[in-house]
Amino acid sequence: MYLATAAEMRRLERAATEEAGxxxxxxxxxxxxxxxxVARSLLPAVGSRVAVFAGPGNNGGDALVVARHLAGSGHQLTAFLVGGPPRGIARQNLVAAAGSGVxxxxxxGPGQFEQVAANAALVVDGLLGTGLQGAPRGAIADAIAAIRACRQPVLALDVPSGLQSDTGQLPGVWVRATVTATFGLAKPGLYLYPGAESAGAIRLVDISLPGPVLERWRPATRLLSPDLARGMLPSRPPWGHKGTFGHVVIVGGSTGMAGAPILAxxxxxxxxAGLVTVVLPSPFDLAAVATAPELMTIAVGSGGQWPADSRxxxxxxxxxxxxxxxxxPGMGHGPGLANLVTVLLTRSPCPVVVDADALTILSGFTSREKEACLGPRVVLTPHxxxxxxxxxxxxxxxxxxxLGQAREAARNWRTTVVLKGAGTVVAAGEGDAWLDPGGNPALATAGSGDVLAGAIAGLLAQGLSGPQAAALGVYLHRSAGDRVRARLGEAGAIAGDLLGELPAARAALSLSADCADGR
Incomplete structure (x- = not known):
């Protein structure tokens, strides 16, 4: 599913008008x-009372269309005009709504807002749409407060009022919706926190945007859904061997952080991945062998320290x-490590995931040094x-x-950026982006990011591009976290719990693909 910013949505609607008539x-x-x-599905019976709050813009016009249709279905409609009379084409829908018995x-004033809302079976929020700039003020803010005070179900139109549709920010008072009916294409702010908490259940309403217009002006961001992730799965041919599925090298570990590269x-x-070698300071290779015999190791340096010369x-x-x-992962910031990061990024013929302490080291580089090290082969995974x-x-x-910050960094550095957190963003250097919906506190535990970095590297080794490996890795990591939460709850999970669930998350995608193919 594509996600449209306010500017992208305006461009699509303008093209539908100018190019498709x-x-x-x-x-x-x-x-x-x-x-x-959508509103009818929330109402208990014909004849129910509905309170509609209509702002002066197009969102208010949408609300007046809703009011007219519900009145025509036998419901009792009251529509408040808030913030001034309807403007532009919304005025025509005011006349039509009034003529339909609304x-x-x-x-x-606030008292009347609250009284009518409290006696309604449903409240419809059409106060503010995707054009919100700053915090709601005046009568609009009063109406939002009245909606929040009522206990009835709330249907928000396009986005809940008070939500910035591109960023998910809530700069002032905001509507908490039971359901959001979003128009044409969903909006990023419905899935980005903290705004995701305001949206409730999201229902996509088809407004008949012409196919050629959507094809020509397709938005750059997609929601990371199971169907999308399924299409990224690398193949597992029955004749494959460990070499077929790629050799991953993990470089990391230091005193007190030897477990991080093992998790990765x-x-x-x-x-x-078919094979994994972990490079870490001696004697931590002994811990790797003891705890994860599946891993191969290369021990460097001594006494838990990286050597000054990595060549x-x-x-x-x-x-x-x-x-x-x-x-x-767990590499530390010792002498010579900046040179190691530089040499590895400039010399490696294969894709490189830069995580944790290597990101901190990279942040100390000049802009020119970053540009020399980064490019399409690199995946950055910052929190x-x-x-x-x-x-x-x-x-x-x-x-x-x-979303905007990740896309800017990816574009400037021509690389893939994974901005971690609730609502993880994956941005490609070419401009495309993927948004992973939801947040899971079970993933908020030390080592979780190390597992993700390793999973992305494992998918790169199986032949996926940087953006594909990052997006699929984020999806599988979050799905594994969802499985851990279902089994253990939101608190007390550890990073190691994710490891056993990663294959199950991948298998679930593969199984659903087989079912879809009739196998």
Whole structure:
């Protein structure tokens, strides 16, 4: 499913009008009629009272179409005009609603808002749409407060009022919807936190955007759904052997953090890689062998320290012809590691996942040094703090526009960026992006990111592109987390619990694909 920003949605609607001859009034009618269908599913019986809150813009026009259709179905409708009279084509729908028996109330106050909403079986929020700039004010804010105070089901039109549709931010008072009927295409803010908490159940309403228009002006962002992830699964031919499924190298580990590269290595295996070698300081290779005998090891340095000169062992490593490398889990920030990150990124002939401490090291590079190291073969996996350091910005700025920040970084560095967190964003250097819906506190545990980095490297080794491996890795990681939460609850899970669920998450995708094919 594609997700449209406000600008992308405006462009699509303009193209539908100018290129396909579909009048704006028809698009509004289609939106309101579809939302009325959703409203009927929320009403207990014919004749129910419905309170509609209509703002002065097109969202209010949509609300007046809903009111007219519900009145025509025998329901008792009261529509508040909030924030001024309807503008533009919305005015025509005001006349039509009034002529269809909808009670129109203008210039009401908070007390009347609350009284009518409290006596309704359903409240329809058509106050503010995708054009929100800043916090709601005045009568609009009063109406939102009245909607929040009522206990009735709330149907939001397109987006809940007070939600910034591109970013998911809630800059002021906002509507908490039971259901959101979103028009044409879903909006990113419905799936990005904190806004995702305002949306309730999301229902997509078809407004009959012409196929050629959608094809020409297709948005850049997609929701990371099971169907989309299924299409990214690498093949597993029956004649395959361990070499077929790729050799992953994990570079990481330091005193106190020796477990991180082991988790990453096991994550790569659980994602389907055929072989994994972990490079870590001696004597931590002994711990790797003891806890994960499936992993091969290369011990470097001594006393838990990385050697100052990485050239000799790096030559040995690259002679093994790895299919993918992940660098950074638990690596630390010791002397010589900046040079290691530089040499590995510039010399590696295979894709490289840059995670954890390697990201911190990379953030200390100049812009020119970053440009020299990064490119299409690289996948960066920062959490918001690491992203802030990479971009030299405040964490709050990153979180205020997760999708926009990830896409900007990916475009500037021509690389794949995985901005982790609730609503993980995967952005490709070419401009495409994927948004993973939902949040899972079971994943908020040390080592979870190491497992993800390994899983992405494992998928790269199986032949996926950087964006594909990142998107599928994020999906499988989150699905494994959902399985852990179902089994253990939201608290107390550890990163190792994810490892056993990764194959099950992948198998579930494969099984559903087989069922769809009739096998």
């Amino acid at each position: 579909l009048a704006e009034l028809i698009l509004m009618e289609n939106a309101g009629a579809g939302a009325a269908q 009670e129109i109330i203008d210039a009401a 290595g096991r994550g790569a295996l659980r994602a389907g 000799e062992w790096l030559d040995r490593l690259l002679d093994r012809h790895p299919a993918a490398i992940a660098i950074g 918001p703090g690491e992203m802030a350091r990479l971009l030299d910005r405040e964490v709050a700025l990153i979180q205020a526009d997760r």
